[in-house]
Amino acid sequence: MNNKEAVKDPFEEKISNLKSEDLRKALQIFKEKINYDYAAFLNTCVHCGLCAESCHYHLTYKDLKSLPAYKLNLVIKVFKKNFSQTGKRISRWVGAEELNHHVVKEWIDSLFGRCTLCGRCALNCTMGINIPYIIRTGRSALAAIDLVPPGLQSTVDTALRSGNNMGIPKEDWLETIEWLEEELQQDVSDSKARLPLDEKGAGMLYTINPREAMFFPLSISAAGKIFYAAGESWTFSSDYYDVTNYGLYSGDDEAAGIMSEHLIMSMKKLRCHTLVLAECGHGFNSNRWEAPEWLSRKYGFEVKSILQIVADYIRVGRIDLDPSRNKKIVTLHDPCNLVRLGGIVEEQRYILKHATANFVEMTPNREKNYCCGGGGGQLAMTLFTERRLKVGKIKADQIRSTGAKVVATPCHNCIDQLMELNKHYKLGVEIKTVCEIAADALVINKKKTNTFHSLLSS
Amino acid sequence: MLTFLRYGVIISFFVCTISLCILVLKTLLFGKKPLHSEPQGVENKGILYAFGKGMMPWEKESAARHLPTYIAGILYHSGIFAGLFYILLLVIPFCPSLFLINALRILMLCGIACGVALFLKRIFKTTLKNISCPDDFASNILVDLFLFLALIDTFISIVRPVLLFTAILMLLYIPVGKIRHCFFFFYSRILFGLFYGRRGILPQKQRQFKV
């Protein structure tokens, strides 16, 4: 391992100060998180190494520590040592190891620092082991003893404290909506066009990634414009509107549950029937798939990605798009959490094929896509920035080889990483969300808008 | 002596099966809460995918990238099944036709060749060697030895006592070491299918956006 990249203070200190009761606590949480799926997986790896090249870390570094099987086996070792007879009795023979300071250090460096939880290895594992979920279990154990790398932990803390991961004060959020609403009215030449806020009984509650409010207001405008054109009954919430959930990455189910509960509170307060998740990969996986499990209960409402909604508008003719307004070559990056782990695969393609004149796929794509390198909380963990940029080269090369001038991606996390890659690898592309591209192609048909609007209002 | 060893094989087979069942029971004891998220796809379709298309080299990048290893793995396991079938014939006992014996010989020969090749790969490929533990090597040697003796036995039965003894050892070792994957493979692939099937990710047909 490069010295520069080695895990440094304050972790070194925290780790060396770990007491045996901390390790016991970590083990206890580790055990609690293991269900029979995981226990089966932890018994299954045959050390065949076939998963190696499925991981962008291994493709980049080509070293042992980046091998998915190595990362997985860091967890398996501890499982065997504590929960299997052979692991307890013939540890060395079956490769079992106790959770000690050294292993904790390796867990932090590998489970947090060399994995984006992208799930590409799981698809390629000979046995079908859900490697990222096992790696996340290791992260959960570390989270229990306060060993989540600082940047990631502070994102979680901010979301818990303020209701959104960027700590945007309520007044700022309301102000943002206000000026974006004025812009929308000018854009569509309709003084009645709105970005509704806290509208009780609206059909849909639309969530955003707080980065949109801070740095990418165009994403909010795009969604607002599409909803306007479709005559949709929707609303923002003034308090809880954050689609992200960094508890998915930190491994802290309790914190993750609280963040999901925030959105449920908004849904209840506003009596909406559909929770619409903005373009955010891990936000989709968290709120669509994981949150009901973190909370141990079913939602009483529908949860959809904005992509499903927009694709449906196009399909039923509720909005019209003019692809000639997007003439540049556009390619699509598939966010792992949305596609490979979330099952939203074709909708974004359907939208882009209707909204652009020149759409090209990158290779590989869909569930076989490569991670951009920004997932798994990597963007928040400055400790591993150098690695993040290095492993992103695979994505940069993929983009370059398409010849595209615009990269669409339905995830603000990916956008941040792609923007950095764009600069670092001099790609010379524009990075946009799918809705931004769709909004650029939108043909406003006031008659249609009004018809749907009055239909939904009645 | 042979009768004694035959009984030994039968007993070790039961010990192996019961131990594997206990292992499965132990995993089940970890429990699992029922899932609450609304499924988007069909789990059974995912399971079919996991055991069908999802294992094919044109679908699975790792299999395509490591085609020789992938094929060696298939042949190795076919050889092992042939060896186990041969042991069953010895234990019943049943005199097979020449055609059947020849088929088993071919499979076992391929199995040995591939087993040895995989063993050498584990020794010489550094990353693979570094993720391996003694159990990985021992399991391979034990199975290769078993196949070798079974193959010889189809020609000269003088090795039969050693073969049956090796079979006993192998059966008893299955639940202890990595050979337990002969069972956990199916368990894991089913879970794989359930996950991707439920989320409507795989098979791809499930997720077509209706135009």
Ligand code: SF4
């Ligand atoms: S989940 Fe992704 S980043 Fe993590 S080991 Fe697997 S392929 Fe690599």
Ligand code: SF4
């Ligand atoms: S492909 Fe699966 S079974 Fe093989 S080494 Fe990788 S994780 Fe283990």
